[in-house]
Amino acid sequence: MSSLGKQKSSNLEKSLGKGKPEVNIATFALLFSEIVQYCQNRVLTVPELQTKLSELGQHVGSHMLDVLFLREKGYKREIKLLSMLIFIKSTFWKLVFGKEADKLEQANDDDRTYYIIEKEPLVNKFISVPKDKGNLNCAAFTAGILEAVLNGANFPAKVTVHWHKGTTFMIKFDESVIARDKTVDGR
Amino acid sequence: MSRQANRAGDPRKVNGELFTLTYGALVAQLIKDYENDEQVNKQLDKMGYNMGVRLIEDFLARANTGRCNDFRETADVIAKVAFKMYLGLTPVVSNWSAAGDEFSLLLESNPLTDFVELPPGHANLNYSNLMCGALRGALEMVQMDVDVKFIQDTLKGDNITEIRLRFIKRLEDAVPVGED
Numbered sequence: 001m002s003s004l005g006k007q008k009s010s011n012l013e014k015s016l017g018k019g020k021p022e023v024n025i026a027t028f029a030l031l032f033s034e035i036v037q038y039c040q041n042r043v044l045t046v047p048e049l050q051t052k053l054s055e056l057g058q059h060v061g062s063h064m065l066d067v068l069f070l071r072e073k074g075y076k077r078e079i080k081l082l083s084m085l086i087f088i089k090s091t092f093w094k095l096v097f098g099k100e101a102d103k104l105e106q107a108n109d110d111d112r113t114y115y116i117i118e119k120e121p122l123v124n125k126f127i128s129v130p131k132d133k134g135n136l137n138c139a140a141f142t143a144g145i146l147e148a149v150l151n152g153a154n155f156p157a158k159v160t161v162h163w164h165k166g167t168t169f170m171i172k173f174d175e176s177v178i179a180r181d182k183t184v185d186g187r
Numbered sequence: 188m189s190r191q192a193n194r195a196g197d198p199r200k201v202n203g204e205l206f207t208l209t210y211g212a213l214v215a216q217l218i219k220d221y222e223n224d225e226q227v228n229k230q231l232d233k234m235g236y237n238m239g240v241r242l243i244e245d246f247l248a249r250a251n252t253g254r255c256n257d258f259r260e261t262a263d264v265i266a267k268v269a270f271k272m273y274l275g276l277t278p279v280v281s282n283w284s285a286a287g288d289e290f291s292l293l294l295e296s297n298p299l300t301d302f303v304e305l306p307p308g309h310a311n312l313n314y315s316n317l318m319c320g321a322l323r324g325a326l327e328m329v330q331m332d333v334d335v336k337f338i339q340d341t342l343k344g345d346n347i348t349e350i351r352l353r354f355i356k357r358l359e360d361a362v363p364v365g366e367d
Contacts, residue, residue: 011304021203021298026245027238027273028201028209031317034234035213042220059212063302064204096205098198122201 016067029126036127036138046133050140050161057144064145065152068092077153081173081181084155085114088146096145097122102166112173116146119166139167146171203275207301214314224311231313235320236327242273243325258354259283261331262290265322265352274298278350294348297341305342313337319350330358 039052069077072091078084085104093101107113121139129136140161146169147159156174161167213234217227250268255261262280270292271277278292299315313319319335326333332355339349 011302021275022197022200023203023206023275023298024273025199025201026242028206030238030241031206031210031213031234034237035209037237038213038216038230038234056209056212056216059215060205060208063208063211067204096202098200098202 016070025125028122032123032138032141033126035141046136049136053138053140054144054147054159057141057146058148059144060141061145061148062152064096065149068095068149069153079184081155081177084150084153085116085171088149089116092149093118112175112178114171114173116169116171117165117167118142118169121167124167135163137161137163137167139169143169203298204301207298210299210317211303218309218312224309224313228311228313228316231316232320232323235317235322236324237320238317239321239324239326240328242321243328246272246325258287258290261326262292262352266292269325282349282351288354290352291338292350292352294350297348300342300348303342310343313340314342315340315348322350322352327358332356332358 035056036049036053039056040049043049043052068091069075072095073087078087089101089104093099101116101118103115103117105115105117107115118139121142123141124137124139127138129138143159143161147157150157150159150171150173155177157177158172160170160172162170214227214231217230218224221227221230246269250264250272252264252268255264266278266280276294276296276298278294280290281293282291283289297315299318303314305312305314313336315337319337322335323333326335334353334355336351337349338351339345339347341348
């Protein structure tokens, strides 16, 4: 390595911190608003916009995963499907969005599908959807975060967002996750 | 202001890491979408401007600071009230020009750049350019035309992050801006 004129401090040499610093909700809301507008200018349809937001969310989720397990669980990962979901609903949600998610439900007819229901997701707090974009839900961003966290923790899943009782995140796990979960003993 | 310790945090606050990473996702996307760093800087500045234009309203409504009599007072309000309120840090105001129309904000830490390392080949990227745009937009709404730019950045190996603000002129008849 060539020696740099100026000494760049490496992130890995810094301590991780406790993740406490908080920013004003207005700062975040306006940033998110700019993100939505930017994405909207680059796509043609509502589903495309949601996909784009979800991709950005995945970027966030994948970076958040390790730090969460490290701080909250002392390096231990969840291996049971249900405890992972509960971890997301309570610890994760509370840390990231300031409160626990309102509900966690399983679909009656499908053991691969779970729902996390949130009446008013943080990102939607200041968003009013225009009439011509009826089914747009910007919480697709949050769905992206969830999807990346689940995938990163080795629970491959698709997370989609729906307007139902507020916002419902539909988590559809890969067949392999269910099959594996049956072989893992409960603790 | 006494709140139960285990209750969910202040509803007017958002997890700082969520904010940092969301901004990171945006910058990463812009780098993919644009051809060079200059264009990314420009886009970030534009987005910051849009934010600043709207943030100032929230600020005036909540901060109760009253009118500033001169640029020095403005500098103090920006550093001690606005930065504190919106990013939770207080930069140091320093390096005034003799004429009193230019100063620097020195940031020891920058919430936008937590976890960030600039990969090689992005020497021209002003990662936190959003901040300059926001300052410019907000000041414009209170009739001040101000030039804002980064002159030092810890991301680029400097010891401190320094934002330089230069007062250009007072705007008379400010026209309300449009949505974009």
